[in-house]
Amino acid sequence: MALTAHSTIGEWLEDPTGGELVRGLLAQSGADPESLTHVLGLPLQQLVTLSQGQMPQSVVDDLVRAANGGEIPEATEATGWVEQITPGRFTGKTVIVTGAASGIGKATASRIAREGGRVIASDIAAEKLDVLKSEFPDVITVAGDLTRQDAIDAVLAAAGDQVDALANVAGINDDFSPAGETTDAVWDRVIAINLTAPFKLMRAVLPLMEKAGRGSILNVSSEAGLRGNASGNAYTASKHGIIGVTKSAAFMYGPKGIRVNSVAPGGVATGIPMPPQMSEAGSARLAPFQQAIPSLATAEHLAASITFLLSDDAVNINGAVLASDGGWSVQ
Numbered sequence: 001m002a003l004t005a006h007s008t009i010g011e012w013l014e015d016p017t018g019g020e021l022v023r024g025l026l027a028q029s030g031a032d033p034e035s036l037t038h039v040l041g042l043p044l045q046q047l048v049t050l051s052q053g054q055m056p057q058s059v060v061d062d063l064v065r066a067a068n069g070g071e072i073p074e075a076t077e078a079t080g081w082v083e084q085i086t087p088g089r090f091t092g093k094t095v096i097v098t099g100a101a102s103g104i105g106k107a108t109a110s111r112i113a114r115e116g117g118r119v120i121a122s123d124i125a126a127e128k129l130d131v132l133k134s135e136f137p138d139v140i141t142v143a144g145d146l147t148r149q150d151a152i153d154a155v156l157a158a159a160g161d162q163v164d165a166l167a168n169v170a171g172i173n174d175d176f177s178p179a180g181e182t183t184d185a186v187w188d189r190v191i192a193i194n195l196t197a198p199f200k201l202m203r204a205v206l207p208l209m210e211k212a213g214r215g216s217i218l219n220v221s222s223e224a225g226l227r228g229n230a231s232g233n234a235y236t237a238s239k240h241g242i243i244g245v246t247k248s249a250a251f252m253y254g255p256k257g258i259r260v261n262s263v264a265p266g267g268v269a270t271g272i273p274m275p276p277q278m279s280e281a282g283s284a285r286l287a288p289f290q291q292a293i294p295s296l297a298t299a300e301h302l303a304a305s306i307t308f309l310l311s312d313d314a315v316n317i318n319g320a321v322l323a324s325d326g327g328w329s330v331q
């Protein structure tokens, strides 16, 4: 079968021509071939996202041409997992998605829109939200920093009187610092975005859901919400904290018909930025444990888990923390 951008990186490496091309590219850029260990099951196309802008689309296109005698072959059937939408699963539902301009939030917003939902897409990155809007003109976009109450008010105003579901996805990384090194600036920003903002959005939508007697909330945590060796002090605290907020609300509001759940992603190929100054000591201590990630997921893999828990398919699930991590958490 022809190698395409949808063939997995593993398939490229196994193919004599494809393997030579990919290894040549890595050698050219000085990258370690070991760096592909966790991404063998992902489509080659994901290298563009993973490289955080270092590898433009043209490099992937050139690889595909080089492997196919100068031509880009007609799209063939993808060999790996393919997202299957459930038509109408969110029809009639208004769903707020934060972090919707990029990565997991964008994949979630896109899937809900394609499954019939009215999406209120919120993010601080106005230009990237415009791209989402160009792809899904019916999506309502609200640009703003969710650490500010006025941004939360604007999201609620755009949603109107009915909010059926809320997906708190927006988040940032920390600098891998251990507690003894964490600055006030890192702590305050990470807690503000990853913990306080999702709580405030929940606080804003819960009265509407209580009035309706139904609703569904999904808070994105992380592997770092399940253990102490996946990130730094501030991020780990924020992601454990959001699980606490999830469980408390699930308990308090379950009897009122409102379900509150969490998804804990493992490694995901989204290009989520790392701060420019990383802690040397923290990075060194974490490195061997991060090497143990079984595989990286795509944003669409996570959207599948998130939309399941948000949707009525999860009718009997409340207060759950779903590890969506390829099995990392059982190691």
Ligand SMILES: NC(=O)c1ccc[n+]([C@@H]2O[C@H](COP(=O)([O-])OP(=O)(O)OC[C@H]3O[C@@H](n4cnc5c(N)ncnc54)[C@H](O)[C@@H]3O)[C@@H](O)[C@H]2O)c1
Pocket (backbone or CB within 6 Å): 098, 099, 100, 101, 102, 103, 104, 105, 122, 123, 124, 125, 144, 145, 146, 147, 169, 170, 171, 172, 173, 193, 220, 221, 222, 223, 264, 265, 266, 267, 268, 269, 270, 271, 272, 273, 299
């Ligand atoms: N990528 C991973 O490996 C991974 C692993 C575990 C958990 N997560 C979590 O998944 C969530 C999504 O991450 P992603 O990988 O898609 O990252 P991403 O950077 O692609 O997307 C996060 C989005 O949040 C937005 N955002 C950041 N600060 C904001 C603010 N103050 N107000 C409004 N929007 C803001 C960003 O602009 C961005 O569009 C985060 O909560 C992250 O902690 C990611």
